[in-house]
């Protein structure tokens with residue numbers, strides 16, 4: 001099953017695509033206080049990777065039969081659930097390589113299948129209605145996000161787990177902006 005889906009993650013991002021956490025260390029400390037994340041994973045190449053915190057399962061609800069969640073790496077398994085904080089110098093589009101969905105144009109609501117050919121760093125031209133719109137105004141159907149700050153929770157297949165309203169509320173409290181979520185598979 002994993003091979004057909006690829007490696008998938010759940011992402012959370014501020015609704016404002018240009019929002020940044022300054023400094024990001026303050027944001028990370030606030031996330032640690034909520035119990036979403038615990039200590040930094042020193043063995044990871046990416047230094048902004050964290051173990052899940054003791055309140056993790058209050059914030060992320062697994063649907064149906066919950067998988068065996070590996071919260072800590074063992075010698076024989078580095079394929080475990082952890083949380084990465086990404087912050088980019090400019091807004092980036094994170095979109096699913098597998099299970100991709102065409103985004104829907106905000107002007108005509110049609111699926112724009114060839115969007116990768118008409119995309120710039122900030123906008124996409126819809127060839128159905130010949131309208132150019134900002135990337136974040138397209139409906140990515142929860143399979144992509146455009147922004148500078150992301151929380152990535154690894155090893156979650158699309159719709160396998162949902163962020164709870166409590167988490168979205170806490171993130172809004174910390175940052176003063178609403179939060180969205182999506183899934184992406186590599």
Ligand SMILES: [Zn+2]
Nearest residue numbers: 105108126129
């Ligand atoms: Zn259109």
